[in-house]
Amino acid sequence: FNFSQTENEIIKTEKVEKTKKNFNKWDIGLNGGININNPISNSDGFSNLNSQGSLYGLTVVYHFNRVFAFKADFDLEKRGWSMANYDLPASSTLPYTNLKDVTQVLDYFDIPAFLHFGFGKKFIIDLNVGPYFGFKIKDEIYAYDPNGNELPNDATDIRGEIGISEFDNFDFGLVYGIGFDYMIHERFSIGFDALYEKGMKVINDGGYKNSSIDFDFGINFHLGKKK
Numbered sequence: 001f002n003f004s005q006t007e008n009e010i011i012k013t014e015k016v017e018k019t020k021k022n023f024n025k026w027d028i029g030l031n032g033g034i035n036i037n038n039p040i041s042n043s044d045g046f047s048n049l050n051s052q053g054s055l056y057g058l059t060v061v062y063h064f065n066r067v068f069a070f071k072a073d074f075d076l077e078k079r080g081w082s083m084a085n086y087d088l089p090a091s092s093t094l095p096y097t098n099l100k101d102v103t104q105v106l107d108y109f110d111i112p113a114f115l116h117f118g119f120g121k122k123f124i125i126d127l128n129v130g131p132y133f134g135f136k137i138k139d140e141i142y143a144y145d146p147n148g149n150e151l152p153n154d155a156t157d158i159r160g161e162i163g164i165s166e167f168d169n170f171d172f173g174l175v176y177g178i179g180f181d182y183m184i185h186e187r188f189s190i191g192f193d194a195l196y197e198k199g200m201k202v203i204n205d206g207g208y209k210n211s212s213i214d215f216d217f218g219i220n221f222h223l224g225k226k227k
Contacts, residue, residue: 023066024222029191031218032056037079038213040199043163043206053078059218061116071116071128076137079210080106086143092161099151099162100144106167107138112175112195124189126179132197134171134210165205173199173210181220188221 035053057075064070082103088094114130143151143158151158159165177195184190192215199210 023063025063025224027059027061027063027220027222029059029061029218029220030057031059031073031075031193031216033214033216035077035079035197035212035214037081038211039079039081040209040211041204041206043208049081049083051081053080053212055110055214055216057110059220061220067117067119069116069118070113072111072113073216075110075112077108077110077134077214078106079108079134079212080104086162088161089163094145094161096146098146100146100148102143102158102162103141104164105138105140105142106136108134108171109137110134110197112197114175118181122183124181124183126181126191126193128179128193128195129176130174132173132175134173136167136169136171139167163205164208167208168201168203170201171199171203171210172201173197177214186222188219190217190219192217 033055035055036050037053038050041049055075055077057073057077059071059073061069061071080103082101084101086099086102088097088099110132111134112130112132114128117127118124119126141158141164143162145151175195175197177193179191179193179195181189181191195214195216197210197212197214202209
């Protein structure tokens, strides 16, 4: 009887240890979503910008164990903004007092790379924190006069009138947030992340820093043999 009891305890222990190690090393996924851009600036007229952009790209996750992982997204992200009206300063050389539909196109190759903590088995709650790195891929500005005529596509003149220079080619900052993953199958899952990206680098005149809230949906494929 004692032998049978000991044998059962060994079997139970082996099952528990096997369950604890039951995870895939790699996740590869596709993601996409929207961002709410709210850049930080000390310049008058650019301190309350708020506009919606988009993002999409590739997700890579390396799992150290069932809880702790390293996660990186490789995204194309639109961080531009638009204003329906911009009042020109008294020093302006233009023959009118305001501009209409000022649009700043500002696109990045964005890489948030963070520590990823997941809790749960089938429905997983994620906590994420780490840095992000942004590489500018497009920087253009457009505006219209009060009569609806587009100003000549000379970014230098428009920028000079509204007092905003070209943006730096490189940006970095802090990213953190929460996410959810649902295991549909042992080989793939769907997920959602809500992340806040706060720029730490001044990338334009007037103390301009990037800042956005990203809402990111995706599907991940789990690769590698389970241990």
